[in-house]
Structure formats: structure tokens, C-alpha cells
Amino acid sequence: MAEKITIEELLARNKTVMASHKPEPTFQFLAENQIAVAKTLVVACADPRSDPSYILGLNFGEAGILRNVGGQVKPLLNDILALDNLITFKQVMVIHHTDCGSTHFTNEQVRGVLTQRDPRAAAEMEVESVDFGAVSDLPNSVVRDIKFLKESKLVREELKENIKGYLYDIEKGSLEEISG
Template sequence: MSQNSAFTTDIIVDRNQNYASKIHSPLPMLHDANGVLRKGTGMLVVSCVDPRIIPESFLGFRIPGENPLAIPVIRVIGGRARHALVNIVGLDAVFGIDTVVIIHHTDCGLTHNTEESIRTSLKTMFPGKQETIENTEFGAIENLEQSVVDDIQFLKYSPLIRKEIVLKGFVYDIHTGKLKEICKLGEHS
């Protein structure tokens, strides 16, 4: 992404004003009438920040005529589990999670870059930060399906992911609009 954005923040503020005045309805509170924090759906989706990839759309969260789904979505570069870990653990602690769904997608920007190409760009941008850059993993993807397996394995062996949590991994095909299941781990040890 370029530093020279085609948009200014004025555009999103104006669009928010339009949304708030014409579309928005108040959202339900997280606490019920007795002050008890509501539990979540138990499922959590991790997906990419790519603006073409909108899980709420391709997973059918708001299909007309069907009950809307309220499933939290964490969006991080490449949909990589390592980058989402703090959010997954925090949401589990507060709301309880029983299933984590990892979704990577075809034509992801991280499939067109390597760790080294990302580091080279950053070294130009931050010449005095070579050590920090070298010690950072950005999640470049060489093999899309393997990246999903790797992320599921990363979560499986993370000491902060409860063993009862079901882990599922998919690839979303941007041409067909379909998910392909890559791997699933039920209760894991």
C-alpha cells in the first residue's frame, strides 16, 4: 500500500455520518439486563485484511431471509494465526471460544512476496532498524494450503490455546467464492 492514499479521512467521516443518519440502528449491549456479560457464539474467524476479502459476505452472515450470524472476525495480514494470537486468547478469556476458523485466500498479497522482499522494503524505509526487521516474521506464504496447515499447527502447540478448542483451516477461492477445507483438529493434546 502506498503512503499516497487515494482517500482522505474526510471521506470515511462523511460516509459514517451518512451511515449513522440513514442506516444505523442501536446495537445490543454486551451485558444483559442483570449486568451479566453475554457469552459469544463460541466460534471465531481469522481472515486477511485484504479489502476484497469480506468474511461477513462470503460466509453469509447477512443473507436476506436468514437469521444473521454474529461471529467475531479477526482480520490480520495474510489471515495468519501468529498475528491474531493475542486477539484469539483475549476473546477466549472474555467470551469463551470453542472453534477457531482460519481462512487464507487465493491471490493474497503475502503469496506474492517473500520474507526477504518484505524485509528489503522495510530496511529502505527504516535504515536504522535492521536488527528489529530481521527478527520479525511477516508471514509470507510460499504454499497456500501449507500455510493453513502451519497456522493450525501453530495454534495447536500454543500454550495459551485451550486443548478443547476445535481448529479448522480453509482456503477461500476468490474466483469461485467457495471455501475448501484444508484441515481440522478436534480436541488436541
């Protein structure tokens, strides 16, 4: 793990990237030239060990990817609805993974830390009722997330039929389909 990387070094790398960068097409260009955008949405954990591009061997632009703590759909619902409004996805893959960081803390711990840091701000944020994404029940977290999307009245019915959930094993590199 590259724990000593600095922002300065990353910015220097960007200069290298920029040197050979080719302009990306705009939405207008895609529409005018009837070029299809990626119709697959992948929801996954922000953990570098759970990178969908690597896990699924994605080529550039083959899928839209949303990542957060645990790859949990509930806090991403607004994003999913907004993106689907723009893109009209055909399918969704929700991927959680073994040894997820979200299984190594509890919501109570996060609430405690925030309350200690600034009790007033924590109270204003109503941290006692905030779900910080702690997970205690892999792979049932996948079942819960699929259920959440399928029960949402705002997710398109056509899309609901093509939502699949998986548990990624970080040791084996395998994906196990988790059905509800």
C-alpha cells in the same frame, strides 16, 4: 475497486450511518439479560476479497472476526487468547485465500525496504528475524496455522478440538477444507 475514495467521503458516509444507528448493547447488558455473544471466531486475511461476512453470509454479530495479512494466526495469538478469555469460543475457522497478497512479496523484500529506509531503526526492530507474513506455500499455510494453534499450550484444549482450516477460492467463491 474504489481506489479514489477519500477519508472525507468515508466520514460523510458515517454521518449517514449515524443518522439511523441504534445503540449496540454493552457487555453488561448482554450478561444481565443472558444474551449469548458469538461463539465462532473467524480468522481471515485483511484483503477485501476475503471478507468473512461475505464469504460465509454472516449475519450481524454471528461471529467474531480477526483479520491480518494472510489471515495468519501466529501474529494474532495474543488477540485470540484475549478474546477467548472474554468470550469462550466454541469453534474457530482459519481462512486463507487464493492469490493472497502475502504470496506476492517476500520477507526479504520487506526487510530490504525497511533497512534502506532507516538502517538503525530496522536493526533495533531486528527486522532480519521478523516474519512479515510472506507465504510461499498455499494451502500449506493453513496446515501450518492449524498446527500452530493446536500445539500452543495456551489455547484451551476444548477449543483445539474445534479448529478448522480452509482455503477460499476468490474465483469460485468456494471454501475447501484443509486438514492437517
